Amino acid sequence: MRIKFIIALFISVAVALLVRVYYLAIESNHYYERLSLNNTIKTEYIAPVRGEILDRTNRPVAINQLGFKIKLKPHLRSKKHIKEFNDAIDYLLTLFPDLNKEKIIKKYKRKDSYYNHEYIDIVDFIPYKEMMPKYSKLLLHNNIKVVSAPRRYYPFGDIASHVIGYVSKANKKEIAKDPTLELIGYTGKNGIEKYYNKFLEGEPGKKVVQVNANNQIIKELSYTPPKENRKLTLNIDMELQRYISKLFQKKAGAVIVMKTDGSILAASSFPEYNLNTFVTGISTKEWLKLTTSLDKPFTNKLINGLYPPGSTVKIGLGLIYITTRLYPAWSVFCTARFPLGKRVFRCWKHGGHGKTNIVKAIRESCDDYFYKGSLQVGIKIMSEGLKRMGLGKKTGVDLPNEFIGTVPSREWKMRKYAQPWYIGETLNTSIGQGNMLVTPMQIASFTALMATGKLPVPHFAKLIGDKPYNPKPKDVLTSKEKRRLPIIRKAMMEVCNYPTGTATHYLHAKVKIAGKTGTAQVIGIKQDIKKRMLEHELSYYSRSHAWFTTYGPYRHPQVIVTVLVEHGGHGGAAAGSMVSDIYNWLLEHKYISRR
Numbered sequence: 232m233r234i235k236f237i238i239a240l241f242i243s244v245a246v247a248l249l250v251r252v253y254y255l256a257i258e259s260n261h262y263y264e265r266l267s268l269n270n271t272i273k274t275e276y277i278a279p280v281r282g283e284i285l286d287r288t289n290r291p292v293a294i295n296q297l298g299f300k301i302k303l304k305p306h307l308r309s310k311k312h313i314k315e316f317n318d319a320i321d322y323l324l325t326l327f328p329d330l331n332k333e334k335i336i337k338k339y340k341r342k343d344s345y346y347n348h349e350y351i352d353i354v355d356f357i358p359y360k361e362m363m364p365k366y367s368k369l370l371l372h373n374n375i376k377v378v379s380a381p382r383r384y385y386p387f388g389d390i391a392s393h394v395i396g397y398v399s400k401a402n403k404k405e406i407a408k409d410p411t412l413e414l415i416g417y418t419g420k421n422g423i424e425k426y427y428n429k430f431l432e433g434e435p436g437k438k439v440v441q442v443n444a445n446n447q448i449i450k451e452l453s454y455t456p457p458k459e460n461r462k463l464t465l466n467i468d469m470e471l472q473r474y475i476s477k478l479f480q481k482k483a484g485a486v487i488v489m490k491t492d493g494s495i496l497a498a499s500s501f502p503e504y505n506l507n508t509f510v511t512g513i514s515t516k517e518w519l520k521l522t523t524s525l526d527k528p529f530t531n532k533l534i535n536g537l538y539p540p541g542s543t544v545k546i547g548l549g550l551i552y553i554t555t556r557l558y559p560a561w562s563v564f565c566t567a568r569f570p571l572g573k574r575v576f577r578c579w580k581h582g583g584h585g586k587t588n589i590v591k592a593i594r595e596s597c598d599d600y601f602y603k604g605s606l607q608v609g610i611k612i613m614s615e616g617l618k619r620m621g622l623g624k625k626t627g628v629d630l631p632n633e634f635i636g637t638v639p640s641r642e643w644k645m646r647k648y649a650q651p652w653y654i655g656e657t658l659n660t661s662i663g664q665g666n667m668l669v670t671p672m673q674i675a676s677f678t679a680l681m682a683t684g685k686l687p688v689p690h691f692a693k694l695i696g697d698k699p700y701n702p703k704p705k706d707v708l709t710s711k712e713k714r715r716l717p718i719i720r721k722a723m724m725e726v727c728n729y730p731t732g733t734a735t736h737y738l739h740a741k742v743k744i745a746g747k748t749g750t751a752q753v754i755g756i757k758q759d760i761k762k763r764m765l766e767h768e769l770s771y772y773s774r775s776h777a778w779f780t781t782y783g784p785y786r787h788p789q790v791i792v793t794v795l796v797e798h799g800g801h802g803g804a805a806a807g808s809m810v811s812d813i814y815n816w817l818l819e820h821k822y823i824s825r826r
């Protein structure tokens with residue numbers, strides 16, 4: 232029995248040894264073949280060059296500045312190679328004395344590891360002119376590699392900064408969403424650069440090469456070029472942008488110049504900031520200055536600034552009034568005071584406007600007409616109508632993170648505050664105050680609706696590559712609203728041309744325009760104050776925001792010009808001259824005709 236057991240044991244051991252020999256000699260060969268292949272075949276991904284952004288006349292708005300990146304061979308910090316490491320760093324500093332030695336060493340240490348066999352980035356960017364005299368010297372150094380590395384540059388600096396946006400280093404969250412960023416290293420952070428980032432960044436190329444044990448390339452096996460240099464052409468005219476920036480000096484607010492089809496010729500949020508400071512990394516001091524300023528230069532007020540629309544909303548509400556519960560000839564007698572319960576709602580004009588119909592109410596911005604009309608129409612119809620006309624929702628403009636604003640209603644208040652609606656809130660809404668909030672982009676689109684009868688989708692892109700971008704305007708008005716829209720247009724024309732129009736005396740435009748002024752209060756007026764202080768008597772940050780939104784020419788609308796001056800007081804006085812200058816520039820440069 233023992234002999235049988237011993238024989239069985241020997242046979243088992245022999246079989247196990249044979250199986251192991253077979254595995255090592257035959258089966259594991261495939262594994263080592265693959266391992267060998269990985270050691271000899273190497274795939275390199277090629278970063279695409281970011282596409283340029285141009286204005287409508289092909290002026291460069293965002294371009295790539297030619298330069299170079301410096302890399303250092305890995306594994307040089309070991310005792311065996313530390314002298315080579317120090318010599319390489321010292322050599323670099325003799326050629327580029329402005330480089331920071333501590334930063335270079337820190338950068339190298341962070342990425343150097345036993346598992347990394349790639350050259351390590353130690354200098355992100357050296358301009359072309361600075362590199363060229365020293366390029367050949369660097370190529371002779373065995374441990375240093377120089378590769379091309381374009382950097383984003385904005386030729387116009389701070390002009391149209393909120394629209395264009397900027398690129399900066401990609402963070403971990405962004406890289407997780409888009410692995411290409413790990414290769415590229417930077418991404419669009421806001422504005423057009425962010426909205427069209429995927430298009431602009433392109434797609435990586437790929438090169439497969441054979442290398443030896445020292446990681447030296449022996450042979451190139453295949454090459455797939457990157458998809459790059461995708462151009463984005465905008466509708467904006469940078470000369471018009473520059474002109475508007477000069478007009479708006481030392482003011483805060485926003486300006487939009489838009490064709491009636493929604494293509495934007497110019498748009499600015501003020502104050503502006505220099506985009507180039509963000510490409511290489513902004514200092515803490517500069518960042519704090521931007522983020523703590525009361526004028527909020529880092530906020531894109533075009534789509535993220537929320538303001539009461541004031542009397543600009545009256546053009547839409549007026550149309551809703553005369554197409555629902557009221558008829559066009561309906562009028563009120565304005566005495567400047569409208570008592571409701573324990574509160575008195577006042578009209579801006581001391582002494583009142585007297586007998587007032589819809590045209591006069593818009594022309595002279597009579598609050599009393601809209602107070603009394605709102606009680607006839609009701610907040611439900613008002614709210615639903617304004618939302619249909621584009622307020623309280625995104626315009627669809629091609630900028631990231633657009634705000635929707637607020638068009639208040641019973642349902643909105645109950646949902647937000649769990650409180651009932653009061654009739655006084657209906658009156659406040661009727662003059663664009665209370666909880667109502669809009670963006671300048673919404674008001675520009677809203678004005679275009681009054682001018683043409685269709686609600687456009689504002690857009691900056693003209694050509695995405697070689698494909699035209701022209702979203703169709705939306706048909707949002709009822710047939711009755713379309714029939715009675717000429718009444719609102721006539722009233723808007725009289726705002727700018729009639730002797731008692733709220734904007735007439737502040738204009739010098741060479742074309743006949745139509746529009747609506749608005750004064751949006753930022754502080755409430757107490758009931759016991761019998762005589763209001765004039766805007767210029769208030770402290771700056773207590774003054775009302777000034778709106779002036781227009782279209783022109785009156786009979787054949789071609790362009791919308793919307794201006795918001797923060798704490799500017801009265802819309803016509805604060806913005807009338809500026810709006811006139813913009814129309815005159817457009818006429819001179821043949822964007823519009825006099826007809």
